[in-house]
Amino acid sequence: MKKVFSLYILFIALIFGGCQNEDNSANTVGEHNNVPDYTPSSEDVEDMHGEIKNKERFEEFLNNVEKGNKDSIRVVRYTEEGDPMLHDLEYDGEVIKSTTDTRRDKFGAGSISNATCTSAEIVETSERTEYVLEGCDNTIDNIILVTWK
Known part of the structure; x- marks a missing residue:
């Protein structure tokens, strides 16, 4: 009888322990929801699955970098589900x-990464043109934008 009672107590403890882990994962999802919504700007360069909006502004940024003129820009890539990555x-x-x-x-790791890079380069192939950051101090996804031919 003691063995049955001990197994019953162990079973109850496992159930409560499992429920507590679910609560912790719900908190993680809640933290993900605390990120402010992204509001598009007319200055943003948007990449919606290869369709580029405001590419002229991106080219202006590259020209300013080449000439040594200060400038800033936001490139927004959208996931397959439509989530913006800034x-x-x-x-x-x-x-x-x-x-x-x-x-x-919503389906990614959800992080902010920073790097300092020395230049932006254009890499052309027969299928596409990649705009990439070079000479970065951190290992990052250095592709800024891709256009398909």
Whole structure:
């Protein structure tokens, strides 16, 4: 009888322990929801699955970097589900400060990463053109934008 009672107590403890873990995971989801909504700006460069809006502004930013003129820009890439991932680039006349914010991606890790890079380069292939950051102090996804031919 003691063995049955002990097993019963152990079973109840496991159930309560499992319920508590579910509560903790719910809190993590709640924290993800505390990220402020993204409000698009007319200045933003938007990449909606290869369809680029405001590409002229992006080219203006690249020209300013090439000439050594200070400038800043936001590139917004959308996930397949439509979640915005923000990539802010600020050129101070010498280096490009890159901040990538993926906290609004409901299916991703949701983080903010920073890097300082020395330049932005254009890499062309027969299928696409990639705009990439070079000489970065952190290992990051250095692709800023991709256009398909």
